[in-house]
Amino acid sequence: MDNPNPSYSLIPILESIRRIPDLQPQERRVVLRELVGACNESDVQALQRILGITTRSGFDMVSVLPTEISRKIFLKLDSMDLVRCRAVCRPWRSMIRNDAQIWKTKILELNPAECSLLIDYKDKDKDQSNTLADGNSGTATTEQRAHYEAILDKISRQHCFLGWEATLIRELALAQNWKQGRLVHESIIQLTRDTKPALLAWPYLVLVDAWPHVFVVPLDQVQKSRLAQIPFTDPYCRTWSFHDQSPVSCLAWDFAGGENLSLALGGFLRTVRIFNPLDGSSFWLPDVHHGFPLQICFLQDYVLSVTLDGLVNYFKKGEDYRLVRSCSVDTKAIQVAAFQFGYKLKRDVNGSSVSWKEAICLAHEEGVIILDEHANTLARIRIKDGARLIHFQAIADYDNSTLNKTEVSGGRGGRHSRNELLILFEEPVTRQRRVLTVKMEPGFQGEISREELPQNVVMAALGRGGDARDSVTMFRDRIAIVSHRNCSSDLGHYCVLRVVDIRRDCVFSTEYHQPEEEDEEEEGEEEDEVKEDEEEIQGEEDGGGKRLVTTMVMAM
């Protein structure tokens, strides 16, 4: 020990050091600590140079820790942090994504009253005796949480279940998108008097002006880019001009078309053009030598046009779209809707059996006429004397499970089937707008009963018909009314969109106004309905000299 030669004390140390590889990691750490502890300032600097790096204090401990511990750490993060952690590196990503327990726990932490997954499930669950905790899940009792967990397990067994991670992300994205204002897409498109903004069919927005030009814009481009003027100069918008067509009197979209997108354009010179907006191909329907087409609609196998003088023409789809039959309804049709029942119906007509599977509802000012695809009249519904029909909605739902899928004779309907006409009309003297519900036989053969809906909120919101240039559209149990007012010069043009829910007797409203000078639009939004399915709400503007602003709001 008392050797004056320094190398004698070095060698044992070096020998010990050479045995370091034999040590366990923990033991090695101890050695390193000793070593670093024994280092002075210059030693540390030398060490840094030898290592070739500057000292950094971090290392990926999360990947190195045992799974239960890293799970504990991840569970202490809130959901948004967890989502971001997936993007750090591959080990973290697979640790988090492969651990269903983490995601499930996070879902359990959500407030059940705000979790759309549970709300959807609750709506479908007929057993209303199960109550979920309101307010914070933090105050839910153990019992409620267990119940909540049982529901989640049930949900996870459904065939449409995407997995816990995707499910949580859907909930978070919903909340986040709503907060960031991305959920309600607003497209403000300046339209001139002659433009028909009539079609909003996912994924395209189709606009037709009077010249006619047809503009087809993919909807997700409308949201991102700022389309302001027609003609659209945006590269995503495709435009067609038809120089041989008269101005457009009506148009319709073929929803039954599937792969083949078809748009029918009716012209004032009696012509109907069928047009494919994707490839631009088009052809004419045969001329019927009657008044110009006022309404067009598509059936599964037919295209229907209804002329101004009340002739209903059936053109069979196929090679040449021949006119196969016509019938006269002797009235001016203000609205036409066609739909399929999804099953075949049968009835007796003069001793022989007739079957049908589609219906066409044709509304005029005094009621609705219902035809089948063979031009037989199924029913005629009249509203009360003096009243004026504004709009209607036909609903033909059926419960597939309880019906014989191929044939049902007249009187039998499915257990949850709903066959109704909802008619929006104006009272004779007061011009108060009201809704009439007419329950129909399956297949819309005849009327069972009718009822004028008494809801107060709805009545007030519907208001009176009159000098306001209102546009109305109906979508199942909801009515959207766009009211335009030209206000004083400082308020400029004012527009209110009201969505009236008949079943729930409530109203959502949004106001827009554009002041006279060229300013930004201001909006006051009161809508708080977030979890709606796709819904089209559409306002048609009526012209009036000045440039009116039509807004289309789509809540997803």
Next chain:
Amino acid sequence: MPVTLTSLDDVKFTVDKEVAERSILIKNMIEDVGESDSPIPLPNVSSAVLKKVIEYCEHHRNDPVQVQDETDDPRKRSNDIEEWDMKFMTVDQEMLFEIILAANYLDIKPLLDVGCKTVANIIKGKTPEEIRKVFNIVNDFTPEEEAQIKKENEWAEDR
């Protein structure tokens, strides 16, 4: 009654039984061994870490023992750490890592919990890039994976 604990590098620590029994592992060992003066060996914990662990147990010697797992009770789910613990946990990442491992091995749930909370608090509110920076993690995603991940997390952006 004092208990002697021996660390991996053969350093002996004498503590009160009450303090030592904050570790369920040690508690069980004492029960198994019975009345004995022989030191309890802890071959998985180095002296530097054991020193810190003992410091924690001494400070928290009078805390009520937790019966159920904290994660069952959502009210305890906050990531608040009391001030003393916060100061206690102000260590380099290496030490933090070792404290967590030691708390796990010794079965000291509150200490493990505080350790995990500390790590969670480091991660909280950071973008993936910031997380990588603080933990010196290499971004090992391919450019295609990066693009996909970016798209995947688009909704999470605050814009």
